Amino acid sequence: MDKAAGTMDALDDKEFTGSLVVLLENGLDFVRTNSKVKWKKTGEERIELPDYPRRSVLEGLVNALIHRQYLDLGSEVHIDIFDDRLEIYSPGGMCDGSFIQERDINKIPSKRRNPVIADIFNRLKYMERRGSGFKKIQSVYQSQYLYTDRLSPQFYSDKENFILTLKNLNYEGAEKGAEKGAEKGAE
Numbered sequence: 001m002d003k004a005a006g007t008m009d010a011l012d013d014k015e016f017t018g019s020l021v022v023l024l025e026n027g028l029d030f031v032r033t034n035s036k037v038k039w040k041k042t043g044e045e046r047i048e049l050p051d052y053p054r055r056s057v058l059e060g061l062v063n064a065l066i067h068r069q070y071l072d073l074g075s076e077v078h079i080d081i082f083d084d085r086l087e088i089y090s091p092g093g094m095c096d097g098s099f100i101q102e103r104d105i106n107k108i109p110s111k112r113r114n115p116v117i118a119d120i121f122n123r124l125k126y127m128e129r130r131g132s133g134f135k136k137i138q139s140v141y142q143s144q145y146l147y148t149d150r151l152s153p154q155f156y157s158d159k160e161n162f163i164l165t166l167k168n169l170n171y172e173g174a175e176k177g178a179e180k181g182a183e184k185g186a187e
Helices: 021-031 054-067 115-123 133-143 174-186
Strands: 037-042 045-050 080-081 085-091 154-157 161-167
Touching: 021 054, 021 080, 021 154, 054 085, 054 115, 054 133, 054 161, 133 161
Parallel strands: none
Antiparallel strands: 037 045, 080 085, 085 161, 154 161
């Protein structure tokens, strides 16, 4: 639930080096390895129940790598997975100095701190040019079977940091989420 709060500091720890594409792929693999995908059979279909939707994790990591402050020497992007959440930390706040938690996620214009990196990631099909990452993270979460409003992704920034918190969709109360998902399916 917290860093170094118990008898053990961590269950897994990795440090990656290499190109940005290698860092992205290794980050996605780290999350996949350290999270679960449950499933449920309903009628004629099988419903996948991931702890964290892959597309939301991909968007979060792409944003962290593209928009981080590379001039802050010694800093790095971190992925921390707790029982109830996954946090992606990136050095550097919002490009314009605003605080994302005070803004409407749906109305944030696209501004690239590192336009060359953004262009490369766009050409590799890891991102789109229109600045839809935050909205994509939210909409993918909202489309999940176990989603409830309390599991909505959280965005936080200050002048030096950016943190995306993705809630574990399968952590405590999943039965309540499944009941709500069943209600959504009945509509």
